[in-house]
Amino acid sequence: MTTGDQAAFRLLTSADSRPRAGVLRTAHGEVPTPAFMPVATQGTVKALGTDDLLALGARIVLSNTYHLNLRPGVRIIRRHGGLHGFMGWEGSLLTDSGGFQVYSLGLLRTLDDEGVTFKSHLDGSPQRLTPESALAIQEALGSDVAMALDVCPPAEAAQAELRRAVELTTAWAARCRAARARPEQLLFGIVQGGTDLALRRESAGAITGLGFDGYAIGGLSVGERKAQMYETVEAVAALLPADRPRYLMGVGSPEDLVEAVALGIDLFDCVLPTRMARNGGFYAPEGRLNIYNARFKEQTGPVEHGCECYTCRHHSAAYLHHLFQARELLAYHLATIHNLHFYLRLMERLRQSILDGTFEGLRRDFLATFKPPDEEVRRGQKQRWLALRKALSS
Amino acid sequence: MTTGDQAAFRLLTSADSRPRAGVLRTAHGEVPTPAFMPVATQGTVKALGTDDLLALGARIVLSNTYHLNLRPGVRIIRRHGGLHGFMGWEGSLLTDSGGFQVYSLGLLRTLDDEGVTFKSHLDGSPQRLTPESALAIQEALGSDVAMALDVCPPAEAAQAELRRAVELTTAWAARCRAARARPEQLLFGIVQGGTDLALRRESAGAITGLGFDGYAIGGLSVGERKAQMYETVEAVAALLPADRPRYLMGVGSPEDLVEAVALGIDLFDCVLPTRMARNGGFYAPEGRLNIYNARFKEQTGPVEHGCECYTCRHHSAAYLHHLFQARELLAYHLATIHNLHFYLRLMERLRQSILDGTFEGLRRDFLATFKPPDEEVRRGQKQRWLALRKALSS
Numbered sequence: 001m002t003t004g005d006q007a008a009f010r011l012l013t014s015a016d017s018r019p020r021a022g023v024l025r026t027a028h029g030e031v032p033t034p035a036f037m038p039v040a041t042q043g044t045v046k047a048l049g050t051d052d053l054l055a056l057g058a059r060i061v062l063s064n065t066y067h068l069n070l071r072p073g074v075r076i077i078r079r080h081g082g083l084h085g086f087m088g089w090e091g092s093l094l095t096d097s098g099g100f101q102v103y104s105l106g107l108l109r110t111l112d113d114e115g116v117t118f119k120s121h122l123d124g125s126p127q128r129l130t131p132e133s134a135l136a137i138q139e140a141l142g143s144d145v146a147m148a149l150d151v152c153p154p155a156e157a158a159q160a161e162l163r164r165a166v167e168l169t170t171a172w173a174a175r176c177r178a179a180r181a182r183p184e185q186l187l188f189g190i191v192q193g194g195t196d197l198a199l200r201r202e203s204a205g206a207i208t209g210l211g212f213d214g215y216a217i218g219g220l221s222v223g224e225r226k227a228q229m230y231e232t233v234e235a236v237a238a239l240l241p242a243d244r245p246r247y248l249m250g251v252g253s254p255e256d257l258v259e260a261v262a263l264g265i266d267l268f269d270c271v272l273p274t275r276m277a278r279n280g281g282f283y284a285p286e287g288r289l290n291i292y293n294a295r296f297k298e299q300t301g302p303v304e305h306g307c308e309c310y311t312c313r314h315h316s317a318a319y320l321h322h323l324f325q326a327r328e329l330l331a332y333h334l335a336t337i338h339n340l341h342f343y344l345r346l347m348e349r350l351r352q353s354i355l356d357g358t359f360e361g362l363r364r365d366f367l368a369t370f371k372p373p374d375e376e377v378r379r380g381q382k383q384r385w386l387a388l389r390k391a392l393s394s
Numbered sequence: 395m396t397t398g399d400q401a402a403f404r405l406l407t408s409a410d411s412r413p414r415a416g417v418l419r420t421a422h423g424e425v426p427t428p429a430f431m432p433v434a435t436q437g438t439v440k441a442l443g444t445d446d447l448l449a450l451g452a453r454i455v456l457s458n459t460y461h462l463n464l465r466p467g468v469r470i471i472r473r474h475g476g477l478h479g480f481m482g483w484e485g486s487l488l489t490d491s492g493g494f495q496v497y498s499l500g501l502l503r504t505l506d507d508e509g510v511t512f513k514s515h516l517d518g519s520p521q522r523l524t525p526e527s528a529l530a531i532q533e534a535l536g537s538d539v540a541m542a543l544d545v546c547p548p549a550e551a552a553q554a555e556l557r558r559a560v561e562l563t564t565a566w567a568a569r570c571r572a573a574r575a576r577p578e579q580l581l582f583g584i585v586q587g588g589t590d591l592a593l594r595r596e597s598a599g600a601i602t603g604l605g606f607d608g609y610a611i612g613g614l615s616v617g618e619r620k621a622q623m624y625e626t627v628e629a630v631a632a633l634l635p636a637d638r639p640r641y642l643m644g645v646g647s648p649e650d651l652v653e654a655v656a657l658g659i660d661l662f663d664c665v666l667p668t669r670m671a672r673n674g675g676f677y678a679p680e681g682r683l684n685i686y687n688a689r690f691k692e693q694t695g696p697v698e699h700g701c702e703c704y705t706c707r708h709h710s711a712a713y714l715h716h717l718f719q720a721r722e723l724l725a726y727h728l729a730t731i732h733n734l735h736f737y738l739r740l741m742e743r744l745r746q747s748i749l750d751g752t753f754e755g756l757r758r759d760f761l762a763t764f765k766p767p768d769e770e771v772r773r774g775q776k777q778r779w780l781a782l783r784k785a786l787s788s
Contacts, residue, residue: 043716047723050708072691072716079694080710088708297466300473314444314482316474322437322466329441332723 008186008213009033013354015242018264021354024214024245026092026144027184028084029059033245033266034354036257036347037062037094038340039274042071043087046274047332048340050089055310056340057348060092060144062269065137066101070120070127074140082142094269095143097134097176100250103152104222111151113168131175139182147216148176150190155224162194165219170206177210186213188247194219195228197235204239214245214267221250221270230259237264254283254346255372258363261350273343277335280324283342287371291335296321309341310334402580402607403427407748409636412658415748418608418639420486420538421578422478423453427639427660428748430651430741431456431488432734433668436465437481440668441726442734444483449704450734451742454486454538456663459531460495464514464521468534476536488663489537491528491584494644497546498616505545507562525569533576541610542570544584549618556588559613564600571604580607582641588613589622591629598633608639608661615644615664624653631658648677648740649766652757655744667737671729674718677736681765685729690715703735704728 011022024031038045038053041064045053053061063083068074072086080086083093099116102108107118115130131149138146149172151165169192180187189212193199207215217236220229233248240246247267248260257268273283280291284304289296291303302312303320311320311334323331346366353362405416418425432439432447435458439447447455457477462468466480474480477487493510496502501512509524525543532540543566545559563586574581583606587593601609611630614623627642634640641661642654651662667677674685678698683690685697696706697714705714705728717725740760747756 042720042722043713044722044724047727049724049727051704071720072712076692076712076716079692080712086710086713086716088713298470298473310445316480318466318470318474319437319480319482322470322480326436326465328436328438329723329726330438330443333441333443333727 009243009245011243018237019261019350019354019359020242020264020266021351022245022266024060024092024266026060026186028090028092028144031059031092032348032351034257034261034347034351035060035267036343037267037269038343039064039269039271040087040089041271042067043077043083045336045340046278047329047336050087052333052337053089053091053340056337057344058091058340060094061089062094062096063087063141063143064101065095065098065134065141068095068141069098069137070122074137078140082140084142092145093141093143094145094267095138095141095147096249097147097149098129098137099134099149100152100218102129103154111168113171115149116151131172132179135176135179135187139185143185145186145188145214148173148187148189148212150192150218152192152219152222153194155194155219155222157194159196162192162196162199165194166192166199166203166206169203169218170210173207173210173212177212188212188214188216188245190216190218190249191236191240192219195224195232197232200232200236201239204236208239208241212244214247215240216247216249216267217265218249220248221252226256229256230263233260233265234263253372254343255367255370257343257346258350258366261354262359262363268347273339274336277339278332280331280335281339281373282320282335283339285366285369288373291317291320291324303338304342307338307341309338311338311341403637403639405637412631413655413744413748413753414636414658414660415745416639416660418454418486418660420454420580422484422486422538425453425486426742426745428651428655428741428745429454429661430737431661431663432737433458433663433665434481434483435665436461437471437477439730439734441672441723441730444481446727446731447483447485447734450731451738452485452734454488455483456488456490457481457535457537458495459489459492459528459535462489462535463492463531464516468531472534476534478536486539487535487537488539488661489532489535489541490643491541491543492523492531493528493543494546494612496523497548505562507565509543510545525566526573529570529573529581533579537579539580539582539608542567542581542583542606544586544612546586546613546616547588549588549613549616551588553590556586556590556593559588560586560593560597560600563597563612564604567601567604567606571606582606582608582610582639584610584612584643585630585634586613589618589626591626594626594630595633598630602633602635606638608641609634610641610643610661611659612643614642615646620650623650624657627654627659628657634658647766648737649761649764651737651740652744652760655748656753656757662741667733668730671733672726674725674729675733675767676714676729677733679760679763682767685711685714685718697732698736701732701735703732705732705735 022033040061077086102118109117134149150169153165189207191203193203245266248265282289296317299317303317353359416427434455471480496512503511528543544563547559567583583601585597587597639660642659676683690711693711697711747753
């Protein structure tokens, strides 16, 4: 038995093939998969308008229940007919359950069988989230896809903590499923278990046994090594039903997307392309370029030669270098457009190659060319981003 | 004798009428006047792309020679074929001479007969600007309208200082005129003299005697009272030739624009609409609204009812209130679009009313409805803006 409409997901490849191509149908349109969901944490993809998202060809975005519930609050969003009306977005929307922020932002006070108590990052006020309230908030937001409330421990958590997280996640998934009141909203269950494959198997069995419209793999963007992540994704994906979409939460970098698509994943979200954009990191086939680099100061051509994004069609690398140096707001806008274009076009190319039977060649070529930034560069960019975030929120 | 093309400005109203409607023709198109020029200080109208400027119907923008000369420098802009290519802007461009920032930013070291020496606001390095170099920089930038280098003392300057400023401004205007090497670039002279009408008459006589493609009234956005400003504008405008465009530099608020158009001014620039936008100030027929105000928190309609700007057509006041509260970058973008729409539509309506012979009615109605913010609100908004600017530049 499953919830929702069986036909919400249509697989275009054979049931036993991985990678997969499909179509996710929501109350707000069709989403060709595999798909990347830009992150609109507070009801806006940072530095972009919904007109920009449409121009980029985005079909689905993700918003964070945790943030929107605290500010502006569900009541005000409901008065706009839901989050679509509030944001002015007519495409599909997925909301997370709000649980992840509680764990990842270090706000947790207590975790009990009934739910989580935490403090608001805005004013420190005590807040409570239960499976039922997490679902009720998402129903009020009116998203097209809601996520069950899960428990997401850090990658380095002890075995006992991982086990309890899996058990609570299963119990809460059942309660979310029972509390569901809005049939047109798809509901996805989440598989937990860290990088412990036995626990993952147990979790996958329990969650798929409950029956959801789609299945997410949680807890894999929180510090584990890449090899472990891929191994876990491969093991879990093999346990999920072929006729339901598979969503790898919070992942990832371009090479992660290529590898996870190869393992049979359909949906992704990650703040990386938008966050890196505000930090001057531009994705290109050869890797992530740092626009602050002196070599861009005089480059009258685009950052990425041949790129067809708005930014590269209209502006030189030297202009972008200047805008970043001058801290002009347009810098963050133009860089975000470029990076989302890169991500969305990559997903389109992966999908087409799957349909054409040329995926392996594309994967090999991409990974041979794309050079992930080394640790030193990554740390430097993270520090610059933290400084910018601090400046903007001071 | 005049420089440039006599037909660069075509007056559509009779030579003795004020207000005036006309068309300024530059190497990059026609600019219907009266016109407001959005300010693109560092080669971007803050928070907007050139696509947004086109959508708003902007025909001419102003850029600051001072800022662009220091960063990225003329050499890099020249490699893009000039500022149009660097910015990706195909409409008309006016550049100032760079002198105003030297005085207004408090960077002046010495003023001598030959030019000004000042220190860079970026690194404190010594810089020099002469009439010839100010023009050479603007020629390299390739703007459609260049401004002669002037001397712009504060409004409260002593009589002797004002007199010296007028004399140097005349001498430097003559040198700019003589140094001119790019005939397709219009060159405007600037009338100085503070609020001393005798000095203004002397300056206007000297500058118009030299002959320029247009005439600017400088030194009137630096602290004088509004009544004095209007009195000075009226006196100077009456001394300027009818067949040349008249540009009131750095002014102003919506009511200033209406009043100065009534006195025969054709061109304006001011950072007010874009700066106020980043500070949460939204212009509307009733005055400047503060989006942070609690009454907007739940307003599901637009900030300005009936407004046809992109922002008001797509987003509620509550959404904008939320974006400002959350310090989302989209807030500054959407507010800037609204305010420039307000300014540009106001200029269009003023122009049409002049052509229709209904200007006085429009002026009366506008001034009866539009309530300028009182001093207290103005101070509060200025403080918030300074805090934001500090945060962004830290």
